[in-house]
Amino acid sequence: MTRASKSTGFDPVRLIEKHQTGVWRYLRALGCNSNEADDLTQETFLAVLQKPFDDYNPAATAGYLRKVAHNLFISGRRKAGRVVPMKDVEQVEAFWSRWAGQDNGEVMLDHLRECLGELTQRARWALEMRFRDRLPRAEIAGELKITEHGAKNLMQRAKKQLRGCIERKMRK
Amino acid sequence: MNEDRDDPIIDSLLEETLGGQAPPDLRARILQTWTAQGGAPTEGQAAGVPVAPGAAAPNPVAYPASPPVQGPPVQGPPVQRSAATEPPVQRAARSRKGILPRVSSRWMGLGVAAAVLLMTTALGIVWTKMYFDQRRDDIADRGPDGPAGVVDRRPGSGRTPRNPAGRLPERPRTHFASHVVAAPHAEVLSTVNRTIQLKWDEAGVTPAPPATDGEWVRRTHLRMLGRIPSVDQIEAFEKNDKAAPEKKAELLDEFLVADEFSEEHAQTWTTYWTNVLIGRTGGTQEDSPVSREGLQQYIRDSLLENKPFDLMAMELISATGTNDATDDDFNGATNFVLSGLENHGALAASKTSRIFMGKQLQCAQCHDHPFDNGVKQGQFWQLAAFFRQSTVEREDRLIRLADRDVQGPVESPHEVGIAYHGADGAKAVAFPVFVDGTELPRSGRLEEANRRTELARLVVESPDFARAIVNRTWAHILGRGFTWPIDDMGPHNPPSHPELLDYMSEQFAAHDYDFKSLVKWIALSDVYSLSSQISDGNRADDPEITKAPLFSRYYARPMQPEEVYDSLLALAGPQAAPQDFAAQEAAKLQWLGQFAVDLQTDDGTEFSIFDSTYTQKLEMLSGELIQTATDPENQDGILYRVIESRMPDEEKVEHLFLASLARRPTPEENAAAMQVVADRPDDTNAALEDLWWALLNSSEFLLDH
Numbered sequence: 001m002t003r004a005s006k007s008t009g010f011d012p013v014r015l016i017e018k019h020q021t022g023v024w025r026y027l028r029a030l031g032c033n034s035n036e037a038d039d040l041t042q043e044t045f046l047a048v049l050q051k052p053f054d055d056y057n058p059a060a061t062a063g064y065l066r067k068v069a070h071n072l073f074i075s076g077r078r079k080a081g082r083v084v085p086m087k088d089v090e091q092v093e094a095f096w097s098r099w100a101g102q103d104n105g106e107v108m109l110d111h112l113r114e115c116l117g118e119l120t121q122r123a124r125w126a127l128e129m130r131f132r133d134r135l136p137r138a139e140i141a142g143e144l145k146i147t148e149h150g151a152k153n154l155m156q157r158a159k160k161q162l163r164g165c166i167e168r169k170m171r172k
Numbered sequence: 173m174n175e176d177r178d179d180p181i182i183d184s185l186l187e188e189t190l191g192g193q194a195p196p197d198l199r200a201r202i203l204q205t206w207t208a209q210g211g212a213p214t215e216g217q218a219a220g221v222p223v224a225p226g227a228a229a230p231n232p233v234a235y236p237a238s239p240p241v242q243g244p245p246v247q248g249p250p251v252q253r254s255a256a257t258e259p260p261v262q263r264a265a266r267s268r269k270g271i272l273p274r275v276s277s278r279w280m281g282l283g284v285a286a287a288v289l290l291m292t293t294a295l296g297i298v299w300t301k302m303y304f305d306q307r308r309d310d311i312a313d314r315g316p317d318g319p320a321g322v323v324d325r326r327p328g329s330g331r332t333p334r335n336p337a338g339r340l341p342e343r344p345r346t347h348f349a350s351h352v353v354a355a356p357h358a359e360v361l362s363t364v365n366r367t368i369q370l371k372w373d374e375a376g377v378t379p380a381p382p383a384t385d386g387e388w389v390r391r392t393h394l395r396m397l398g399r400i401p402s403v404d405q406i407e408a409f410e411k412n413d414k415a416a417p418e419k420k421a422e423l424l425d426e427f428l429v430a431d432e433f434s435e436e437h438a439q440t441w442t443t444y445w446t447n448v449l450i451g452r453t454g455g456t457q458e459d460s461p462v463s464r465e466g467l468q469q470y471i472r473d474s475l476l477e478n479k480p481f482d483l484m485a486m487e488l489i490s491a492t493g494t495n496d497a498t499d500d501d502f503n504g505a506t507n508f509v510l511s512g513l514e515n516h517g518a519l520a521a522s523k524t525s526r527i528f529m530g531k532q533l534q535c536a537q538c539h540d541h542p543f544d545n546g547v548k549q550g551q552f553w554q555l556a557a558f559f560r561q562s563t564v565e566r567e568d569r570l571i572r573l574a575d576r577d578v579q580g581p582v583e584s585p586h587e588v589g590i591a592y593h594g595a596d597g598a599k600a601v602a603f604p605v606f607v608d609g610t611e612l613p614r615s616g617r618l619e620e621a622n623r624r625t626e627l628a629r630l631v632v633e634s635p636d637f638a639r640a641i642v643n644r645t646w647a648h649i650l651g652r653g654f655t656w657p658i659d660d661m662g663p664h665n666p667p668s669h670p671e672l673l674d675y676m677s678e679q680f681a682a683h684d685y686d687f688k689s690l691v692k693w694i695a696l697s698d699v700y701s702l703s704s705q706i707s708d709g710n711r712a713d714d715p716e717i718t719k720a721p722l723f724s725r726y727y728a729r730p731m732q733p734e735e736v737y738d739s740l741l742a743l744a745g746p747q748a749a750p751q752d753f754a755a756q757e758a759a760k761l762q763w764l765g766q767f768a769v770d771l772q773t774d775d776g777t778e779f780s781i782f783d784s785t786y787t788q789k790l791e792m793l794s795g796e797l798i799q800t801a802t803d804p805e806n807q808d809g810i811l812y813r814v815i816e817s818r819m820p821d822e823e824k825v826e827h828l829f830l831a832s833l834a835r836r837p838t839p840e841e842n843a844a845a846m847q848v849v850a851d852r853p854d855d856t857n858a859a860l861e862d863l864w865w866a867l868l869n870s871s872e873f874l875l876d877h
Binding site: 012013016017020021024025028029030031034038041042045046049050088092095096105108109112113116120122127128130131132134144145146147148149150152153154156159160162163164166167168171172 | 178179180181182183184185186187188189190191192193195196197198199201202203205206209211431432433434435436476497498499500502746749756
């Protein structure tokens with residue numbers, strides 16, 4: 001039964017305001033594109049708004065929202081007939097709860113920006129061409145005058161280095 | 173998982189940071205939909221929420237433009253609850269009454285404030301302690317001459333040497349060649365060529381003719397990039413009409429200096445040095461404390477930033493830290509010493525001596541050196557005593573290499589040595605004394621002497637260091653060193669070209685131990701450009717018999733297993749390798765693991781069963797990699813591309829020869845190949861497939877010549 005909220009400490013607007021970024025980023029980390037993440041973020045909050053609760057612990061609330069989003073993500077994928085690699089999903093969940101659960105991933109993004117500065121110039125160029133300019137791998141390889149295979153390896157190594165760097169900074 | 177999203181967490185963060193895909197503000201959209209479904213925020217809650225563009229408000233709840241109107245609650249279908257979606261604190265209004273006490277928000281606020289204050293105080297204490305600890309360390313590091321640390325003298329290198337363990341080893345300010353002026357590269361090259369020529373004249377040998385362009389390009393790709401060249405690369409070099417020395421220097425610069433090949437070049441030499449430092453099997457056993465990947469990461473980063481080689485050696489010998497790349501204290505260099513700390517550091521001492529000083533001191537582990545009269549048994553254990561303070565510590569999943577204070581036995585706690593049995597069975601104790609007689613304090617206290625740091629300094633200051641590296645690099649590129657074995661230099665095994673070895677060692681040091689310069693001097697030398705042909709004029713130059721090479725030809729030898737693997741992979745196409753980099757390396761190690769055997773000896777000897785053994789033959793005849801490389805259906809492979817091309821058959825045959833052997837077929841070979849094709853007029857493709865398989869299984873393909 002849907003009900004209008006009453007002043008029980010459950011504030012839908014504040015809830016969405018505070019947690020929408022974290023849920024959206026979490027869904028992107030699970031593998032959603034932007035549109036999917038928009039839709040599933042909305043569905044997550046709509047599901048949660050059906051059952052008002054006292055939002056007294058931001059970390060617990062964030063965890064609850066992630067759980068709802070996670071289940072919606074899995075159901076959606078299964079309905080669409082897409083394979084869901086559960087091990088990868090669990091790894092993302094473990095990583096997110098550990099490092100980004102408290103602040104919607106803001107600190108992790110700050111660290112990423114710092115860590116980008118530690119890459120070699122070529123690695124940074126490759127990632128900028130891939131993520132900023134959205135060039136296909138063949139074009140990136142052409143720009144860097146390497147093979148496609150080399151471009152893929154370069155970007156994979158760079159991303160691995162970024163992850164290690166972020167985890168080191170998060171541990172401090 | 174989509175191959176482009178191999179790390180969705182990092183990918184999504186990069187898309188946000190670099191791609192501008194920032195999280196949208198979905199408040200209006202969510203609230204409008206929720207309202208449409210019957211939910212309604214209160215006036216206070218709705219204020220300030222932006223209106224979604226183009227959206228109509230379906231119920232009387234208004235947004236900032238007009239006063240809010242609260243409608244009656246809308247009855248809808250009952251809510252389905254499931255355990256999976258149960259909120260952490262679920263308090264249905266109907267069931268709250270009298271069950272749980274309400275906590276006053278004022279007390280809650282006070283509690284939060286108290287918790288924050290405590291946390292801040294604790295953090296402050298921790299930070300203050302860290303600050304003063306670091307200050308104490310900084311003061312301890314400073315010697316009388318100024319602050320510790322290494323100045324990156326290379327202009328525009330853009331990267332500071334990274335020392336994740338917190339302290340940079342201090343490079344010696346002088347070395348054995350401090351008085352030597354670094355000569356221009358052309359002068360070094362000229363001296364190398366002239367000295368070799370003199371030896372030919374003395375011995376009365378006529379050097380082999382120059383290698384063809386194809387031969388030179390093939391061997392240079394193998395040495396510098398670890399694989400054979402493509403047909404395009406061979407033809408581009410052949411068509412370059414500049415004079416041979418100039419176009420060779422240009423190609424070498426591309427490999428050594430230009431960005432295009434830097435990763436591949438660094439990876440090739442990383443493989444080489446990893447095999448030297450920990451063997452092909454190092455770090456592959458499940459219970460090994462060594463992280464092969466960690467060491468490779470350290471070496472690759474060092475090579476990419478062109479770190480001076482003496483600094484790299486010092487870091488490897490004196491490294492502390494953990495071998496986990498995700499740990500703050502990660503230091504990949506630790507894996508060298510980690511691979512040899514058993515048996516009181518005997519293996520570490522042996523490897524340090526062999527690799528960085530060119531001396532097989534391990535021969536003196538149980539008795540005086542059998543051949544080098546200057547090396548006594550005690551000297552081996554005196555070197556091992558430098559590792560006495562080193563310890564391997566396990567912290568959960570982390571493995572840490574550390575140096576700690578050590579005490580001696582009860583009767584002499586301030587004398588820390590290594591006990592050993594002499595050849596006569598008598599027990600003796602060795603204290604740290606370097607091969608040149610330099611003694612360290614006998615106490616095991618780090619503040620008196622960090623033994624490994626001192627060892628690192630003594631090693632690189634010694635002229636043996638530069639000679640060992642020059643000899644080893646010369647052997648790797650030219651197939652033979654100035655001595656054989658390359659790591660057993662001494663009066664019992666004099667070098668074939670002592671003046672040249674000394675000169676190159678001095679210049680290597682004078683050029684700041686620049687490894688790329690050393691490689692360039694060797695690869696641009698006249699001797700490197702000779703063919704491998706044996707003729708009457710140079711038949712006397714047979715190092716297998718005479719032991720003293722004259723370098724009158726390029727000494728042909730089998731390709732290394734890594735080179736065969738990477739060459740076959742290049743011919744099979746990019747899809748032949750696993751898509752993930754880590755999986756690629758694992759697949760390569762697995763393939764290579766067939767051929768390397770750890771003999772579990774005190775000096776870490778490995779045995780390679782790659783050369784013309786049944787295992788190798790079976791792998792080349794029918795292994796998975798060769799099958800992929802010779803599969804005519806493999807659209808990424810050379811064979812498919814040749815078959816599908818519009819080239820006439822003769823050109824297809826030529827292309828396959830170039831791709832595998834870096835040369836065109838001789839008239840006889842061409843005639844034979846064309847006969848094979850002609851014999852199967854209805855299935856030319858099958859004939860080409862057979863030819864391709866035969867080429868890849870030929871001795872010539874597996875030969876570095």
